[in-house]
Structures are given as structure tokens and as C-alpha cells.
Amino acid sequence: MSSVLADVLVVTALIGALALVHRPLGDYMAAVFQSKNHLRVEKWIYRSVGANPDAEMRWPAYLRGVLVFSAVSVLFLYLLQRIQDKLPLSLGFKPITPDQAFNTAASFVSNTNWQSYSGEVAMSHVTQTMGLAVQNFVSAAVGIAVAVALVRGFARSRSRTGDLGNFWADLVRCVIRILVPLSVIAAVILVACGAIQNFGDIHSITTLTGDKQAISPGAVASQEAIKDLGTNGGGFFNANSAHPFENPNGFTNLLEIFLLLVIPFSLPRTFGTMVGNVKQGYAILAAMAVIWFLGVVAVTITEYAHPGAASQLAGGAMEGKEQRFGEGNSSLFAVSTTMTSTGSVNSFHDSFSGLSGGVLLLGMMLGEIAPGGTGSGLYGMLIMAVIAVFIAGLMVGRTPEYLGKKIGTREIKLAACYILITPALVLIGTALAMALGKGESSMTNVGAHGFSEVLYAYTSASNNNGSAFAGFAANTEYHNTMLGLCMLLGRFVPMVFVLALAGSLAEQKPVPATAGTLRTEKPLFTGLLVGAILIITGLTFFPALALGPLAEGLA
Amino acid sequence: MNTSFASSARMAWAALRMLLVLTVVTGIAYPLLVTGIGQVLFNDKANGSMVEVDGKEIGSKPIGQSWNIKGTDKPDPKWFQGRPSNSGYDPLTTGSSQLGASDPTLVKNVKAAKKQVAEFNGVPQSEVPKDAVTGSASAIDPDISPAYADIQVERVAENNGLTVAQVQKLVDDHTDGRTLGFMGEPHVNVLELNIALKGLAAKS
Numbered sequence: 015m016s017s018v019l020a021d022v023l024v025v026t027a028l029i030g031a032l033a034l035v036h037r038p039l040g041d042y043m044a045a046v047f048q049s050k051n052h053l054r055v056e057k058w059i060y061r062s063v064g065a066n067p068d069a070e071m072r073w074p075a076y077l078r079g080v081l082v083f084s085a086v087s088v089l090f091l092y093l094l095q096r097i098q099d100k101l102p103l104s105l106g107f108k109p110i111t112p113d114q115a116f117n118t119a120a121s122f123v124s125n126t127n128w129q130s131y132s133g134e135v136a137m138s139h140v141t142q143t144m145g146l147a148v149q150n151f152v153s154a155a156v157g158i159a160v161a162v163a164l165v166r167g168f169a170r171s172r173s174r175t176g177d178l179g180n181f182w183a184d185l186v187r188c189v190i191r192i193l194v195p196l197s198v199i200a201a202v203i204l205v206a207c208g209a210i211q212n213f214g215d216i217h218s219i220t221t222l223t224g225d226k227q228a229i230s231p232g233a234v235a236s237q238e239a240i241k242d243l244g245t246n247g248g249g250f251f252n253a254n255s256a257h258p259f260e261n262p263n264g265f266t267n268l269l270e271i272f273l274l275l276v277i278p279f280s281l282p283r284t285f286g287t288m289v290g291n292v293k294q295g296y297a298i299l300a301a302m303a304v305i306w307f308l309g310v311v312a313v314t315i316t317e318y319a320h321p322g323a324a325s326q327l328a329g330g331a332m333e334g335k336e337q338r339f340g341e342g343n344s345s346l347f348a349v350s351t352t353m354t355s356t357g358s359v360n361s362f363h364d365s366f367s368g369l370s371g372g373v374l375l376l377g378m379m380l381g382e383i384a385p386g387g388t389g390s391g392l393y394g395m396l397i398m399a400v401i402a403v404f405i406a407g408l409m410v411g412r413t414p415e416y417l418g419k420k421i422g423t424r425e426i427k428l429a430a431c432y433i434l435i436t437p438a439l440v441l442i443g444t445a446l447a448m449a450l451g452k453g454e455s456s457m458t459n460v461g462a463h464g465f466s467e468v469l470y471a472y473t474s475a476s477n478n479n480g481s482a483f484a485g486f487a488a489n490t491e492y493h494n495t496m497l498g499l500c501m502l503l504g505r506f507v508p509m510v511f512v513l514a515l516a517g518s519l520a521e522q523k524p525v526p527a528t529a530g531t532l533r534t535e536k537p538l539f540t541g542l543l544v545g546a547i548l549i550i551t552g553l554t555f556f557p558a559l560a561l562g563p564l565a566e567g568l569a
Numbered sequence: 570m571n572t573s574f575a576s577s578a579r580m581a582w583a584a585l586r587m588l589l590v591l592t593v594v595t596g597i598a599y600p601l602l603v604t605g606i607g608q609v610l611f612n613d614k615a616n617g618s619m620v621e622v623d624g625k626e627i628g629s630k631p632i633g634q635s636w637n638i639k640g641t642d643k644p645d646p647k648w649f650q651g652r653p654s655n656s657g658y659d660p661l662t663t664g665s666s667q668l669g670a671s672d673p674t675l676v677k678n679v680k681a682a683k684k685q686v687a688e689f690n691g692v693p694q695s696e697v698p699k700d701a702v703t704g705s706a707s708a709i710d711p712d713i714s715p716a717y718a719d720i721q722v723e724r725v726a727e728n729n730g731l732t733v734a735q736v737q738k739l740v741d742d743h744t745d746g747r748t749l750g751f752m753g754e755p756h757v758n759v760l761e762l763n764i765a766l767k768g769l770a771a772k773s
Contacts, residue, residue, distance in 0.1 A: 090588055185587070219626045223637065230660055233600045239603075265752050323673075330703070333704055343754070
């Protein structure tokens with residue numbers, strides 16, 4: 015079988031599997047967040063925390079829950095890294111330096127999982143499992159909770175009090191009923207396929223040639239599962255999902271891609287079910303799927319064509335890729351990870367051709383909405399839908415409405431603020447780094463590709479992706495601090511606008527649909543939505559892309 | 570002011586307790602449960618799929634190794650060789666070169682590797698496959714392409730006192746296809762191949 019045919023089968027199998035679970039998982043998640051009952055373990059959690067899961071919160075209270083919980087998480091994770099040498103199972107690793115510990119704490123709490131450290135020689139067993147992996151769960155759950163709050167803003171019509179649900183209940187249910195059960199299943203499959211799962215020591219062996227080799231230990235499979243499922247992406251090892259202990263074969267590779275796409279692609283169903291019209295969910299899903307699929311095709315074709323002097327000479331674009339995955343399975347992973355805000359990698363994007371690198375960058379610049387991170391993808395896409403409805407409204411001169419809610423001045427201001435935040439962080443962050451000379455000193459490559467490394471780093475951090483053109487030497491005091499700030503602001507400032515919008519929508523009484531209402535469940539709207547996304551992103555980032563990947567790709 | 574400070578402090582205290590409780594669930598119970606299941610049902614794999622020869626551990630099946638002559642950076646002609654590694658197959662420094670597809674340094678590296686592999690195996694440069702001249706992503710890629718294994722057969726046979734047919738059969742036996750026929754790429758695990766080679770050479 016040719017590689018191309020095999021790749022087509024892999025993509026087909028992936029789409030088939032995602033389609034198969036779309037309805038059941040989407041409906042299950044909707045049921046979880048709409049349920050009136052609490053499981054026994056959940057009751058125990060609420061009791062020991064002193065939270066009332068049935069108290070409705072308006073948006074300021076919901077937001078305060080998100081922010082306070084995340085702030086406490088940053089402090090806890092920072093502290094854990096700083097004292098890891100005093101705790102058991104330290105593997106002899108030193109405490110992480112203050113700037114790097116801040117960067118890592120910001121990174122994992124903001125669901126970015128940018129890594130300026132090498133896991134195999136930096137993080138102890140305790141830091142990995144009780145610090146990093148915990149944030150993999152809860153940061154994903156926070157994202158989903160905020161998305162669910164926004165959906166409630168659209169869905170609720172009767173109360174008019176602006177209630178968005180209870181943050182603690184959403185957080186706990188998401189972890190207990192969705193993320194933990196799915197992770198256990200995925201992790202056990204990964205161990206069965208050869209991912210390691212132990213709490214041993216670094217293990218030295220003598221090879222047949224008489225050399226010494228050190229074999230790393232770790233609770234890898236359990237972390238790998240939630241790393242992908244929660245669209246986190248922080249690798250246990252520096253090589254991330256290219257490491258054979260994280261991703262041993264072609265099947266685990268496909269499983270991991272499935273895991274990182276499954277929740278983001280199922281949430282539109284949850285949305286459709288909760289607003290009482292599943293077709294609205296399909297329109298959103300279609301927009302996500304179209305962009306993702308175009309990205310997969312573009313990168314796969316470019317990598318097989320292997321432009322670039324070095325790849326041409328080698329006869330293929332295999333630099334930074336593993337033999338067991340090849341170009342096709344690596345391209346599929348790369349597009350899926352950059353478009354879901356995951357950031358785990360099974361191959362190194364820095365060595366992809368200039369144009370592929372540009373597509374991967376664009377995937378992040380779209381705002382991580384195709385299909386985007388767990389939760390953040392859905393709320394990002396819904397904001398874009400609000401913008402698209404607004405543009406359509408301008409064209410025909412009608413007050414725009416979406417799902418029966420009027421998109422007035424307040425709503426459109428909030429949506430506009432949302433879409434301005436990340437571009438501002440990316441462009442100002444990149445410009446500052448270059449102007450201060452901090453960019454150049456951290457580049458591995460020269461020229462346009464070197465600039466792409468800096469742009470990629472700030473794009474990845476601000477959009478909470480976490481993948482890297484890893485040639486960029488990010489572990490400096492300057493970049494650790496600046497990227498850390500970009501990650502926190504890029505995560506939580508948009509959440510403020512999302513929840514404010516949700517609150518304002520929830521207070522509205524829905525208006526009945528008329529003949530003049532834009533039918534947002536139709537393909538026409540999906541087309542409008544995709545167009546709006548591409549135009550907004552294109553206008554914002556084209557100059558920066560022209561300096562980096564386009565200059566390299568066309569050179 | 571005072572009341573809002575008090576309510577924020579109360580919320581922070583609740584948030585901290587929530588984090589600690591969820592840490593117990595996802596940071597302790599979850600990894601221990603998976604470790605328990607893994608250690609009982611898949612003990613060998615959970616511990617790294619270690620490989621033994623003559624009762625001694627000599628490597629981990631999924632982790633690539635260097636096959637250089639001991640203490641040098643010269644490849645040993647009696648072994649099958651793996652892909653170029655950014656770290657000399659040190660599992661404690663995983664990761665790739667990070668060089669771009671048109672980077673001048675990478676061009677130089679590929680050129681040098683192509684020449685070296687061709688001369689080392691006595692084949693024309695046009696027959697050297699792409700995986701033989703490009704660094705892997707992990708730096709510990711355990712595999713090579715069947716094509717790269719094929720061009721090494723003659724050299725390996727000669728240096729081990731074996732026939733080309735014997736060694737070619739070994740390569741064919743150790744070539745793994747795609748998982749279920751379509752996932753991933755065909756590959757040859759170099760460690761397993763070399764262990765089998767050692768066994769065959771000892772017998773003859």
C-alpha cells in the first residue's frame with residue numbers, strides 16, 4: 015500500500031471515529047451540565063470545600079470563581095516546583111528557577127502547556143502527577159465550564175435574572191463525570207500499547223556495544239491521556255509525543271489525535287442540544303471541520319512535496335519526524351494539535367517546510383477555534399458567530415440576532431474586545447522581543463525562518479497552544495516572564511468578555527424568529543462564518559506572516 | 570470594602586480546598602489506579618519493555634541506541650545503524666535539531682550524512698533513503714525504514730561472516746508493517762534486528 019493511500023485511510027478512520035462518538039458524547043456532556051443530581055463523590059467534594067453546587071451565579075460571581083481558582087492554582091503549582099527537591103520521589107532533581115517556575119505554572123493553568131523545561135531532567139514524579147497532570151484536568155474543565163456558561167446565556171430565556179449556573183458544580187462534574195473516566199480508558203489502552211507507567215528511578219543499562227544508556231521512568235500513560243484529551247499538550251518528555259514511551263506506534267498516534275479532537279468536535283452537539291436545536295450545533299461543527307480539513311490537506315501535500323533545500327537534498331521532509339509516523343501521520347498530528355490549542359507534537363514543527371509552518375501558525379492565529387481547545391474552541395467559535403451575524407445584519411440593515419438573542423451595542427463591543435486581545439498580545443509581544451534584541455539572541459535559524467520562530471512562540475503562548483518552533487531558546491528570564499504573561503492574559507482576559515457576554519445574553523428575553531431572521535443553522539451561515547474568520551485573521555496577521563513563513567516559502 | 574475583602578478571602582480559601590480535593594482525585598487516585606492496572610496487566614510494557622540478552626538487560630525495545638564503536642563517534646560496520654540523532658541516542662536529552670527545511674546548516678548536515686552513509690555501505694548516493702540522512706524527532710527513534718535496512722545488508726553480512734541471503738532474511742523477518750495495515754509507516758526496529766543478528770553470527 016502506498017503511503018498516500020494509507021494516509022487517506024488514517025484520516026477516514028479518524029473522521030469516522032469522531033463522527034461515531036459525536037452524538038453520544040455531545041449529548042452526554044449536555045446531560046452532565048443540565049443534571050439536577052449530584053453523585054456521592056461530588057457531594058463529598060462540595061461538603062469538604064464548603065460550596066453550594068445549587069446556588070446560581072450571575073456572571074461576575076462565575077468569573078470570580080474562575081479567576082480565584084486559577085490564581086490559587088498558579089500559586090500552588092509555582093510552590094510545588096520550587097520545593098520539589100524536598101518532597102519524596104524527587105529523582106534528585108533541583109527546584110525549578112523562579113522565572114521558569116512562573117512560566118510553567120502560568121503555562122499549565124492557562125491550558126497552554128508551553129514548556130521551557132525538559133521533563134526528563136527537570137520535573138520530579140510528584141511535580142508531574144500532583145502538579146502538572148492536575149492542571150491538565152482542571153484547566154481543561156475550566157475552559158469547558160466557561161463555554162457551558164456562554165451556552166446557557168444563549169439557551170436561558172425564562173429566568174431573565176442573568177444566571178449562568180454554578181462554577182464549582184460545572185468544574186467538578188466536568189472532571190469527575192467526563193475527563194477522569196475517559197482518561198482512565200485511554201491511559202490503559204496506551205499502557206497496553208507500550209507507553210510506560212511506573213514510579214521507578216532512572217535506570218542505567220549497558221548496551222551490546224558496551225555503552226551506558228539511561229532509561230527514563232514515569233507515570234507517562236496517565237499523563238499522556240489527559241494531556242491530549244484536555245487539549246493541554248505538555249509532554250512528559252522534551253520530545254513530547256515523538257518520544258516512543260509517550261507514543262509507541264501508528265495506532266497510539268491515531269488514538270492520540272482522536273483524543274485531542276474528540277471533546278472539541280463533540281461540544282457543538284452539546285451546544286445544539288442545550289439551545290434546543292441540534293442543527294445550530296451542526297452549522298458550528300461544519301465551520302470547524304472545514305477549516306481543520308483544509309489545513310490537514312495543505313500541510314500533508316506540502317510535506318510530501320518537501321520544498322526547502324535540505325529536504326530536497328535528503329529526498330523527503332523527514333528531519334524532525336519519526337520513522338514509524340512518516341510525513342503523513344506527522345502532518346495530521348501537527349494540524350490537529352495547532353488547531354485545537356493542544357500543542358503536543360509528534361514531530362518538530364520548526365523543521366517543517368516554510369509554507370507548512372505558515373499553515374500551522376495560521377491555525378493558531380485563527381484563535382484556536384477549528385475545532386479549538388476543550389471549551390475555548392466552542393466559545394471562540396460562538397464569538398465569531400456573533401461577529402458573523404453582526405456583519406450579515408449590517409449588510410441588510412437589520413438589528414442582528416443569534417439564537418433569538420439580540421446582538422446589540424453591548425454584545426458586539428464585548429465580542430470585538432474578545433477578538434482584539436490575542437492579536438494584540440501576539441503582535442506586541444513579538445514586536446517588543448524583536449525591538450529589544452531578545453528575539454534574535456534566542457533564534458536557532460537565521461533570516462525569515464528565525465523570525466518565524468519568535469512569531470510562533472508569541473502566537474503559541476497568547477493563543478494558549480503551547481507547541482513551539484522549538485529551536486527558539488525560550489528559557490531566558492525575559493521570555494519566561496513575557497510568555498508567561500502572554501499565556502495568562504491570553505487565557506483569562508478573553509474569558510472576562512465571554513462571561514460578560516453570557517451574562518448580557520442571559521438577561522435578554524428572546525425575540526421570536528421572523529421571515530427576516532438570518533437562518534444560522536443553514537450552510538449559507540457556515541460559509542459566512544468561515545469567511546468572517548479568514549478575513550478577520552488575514553487582515554490582522556498578514557503583515558507578520560509575510561515577514562516569516564511566506565518570505566521563506568516563496569524565496 | 571471590608572466585606573468584599575472578606576468574601577474574596579473566603580472564596581480563595583474555598584478555591585484552595587477545591588484544588589486540594591481535586592489534586593487527591595486527579596493527581597493521586599488517578600495515576601495510582603492507572604499504575605495499578607498497568608503493572609498488573611501489562612507489567613512488561615509499563616516498565617519500559619526491557620530487552621534481555623544472556624540474562625542481562627541491554628536496552629528498551631522502543632528506545633533507539635547508538636551503534637558506534639565504543640568510545641568513538643564512528644559507526645561500527647558489524648551492526649545495523651540507526652538514524653542520525655541530535656543527542657547521540659541519549660534518552661535524557663530528547664528532541665530534534667530544530668533546523669528549518671532550507672536552513673544552511675541542515676543542508677550541510679544532510680550532504681555530509683549522504684556521503685558518509687553511501688561510502689560506509691558501498692552504495693551510490695542516489696540509493697540512500699531519506700530517513701538515513703535526517704535527524705529523528707525524538708533523537709531516540711528506534712526504527713529505520715526497510716529501504717535503509719536493505720542498503721546495509723551487504724556490509725553487515727560481510728562484517729559478520731554471514732551470507733547476504735541470511736542477513737536479508739533477518740531484515741525481512743524484522744520488518745514491521747503499518748499497524749493494522751494502514752496506521753503509521755513500515756519500519757525496522759534496529760535493536761531487535763541487531764540482537765537477532767548477534768544470535769545468528771554466534772551460531773555460524
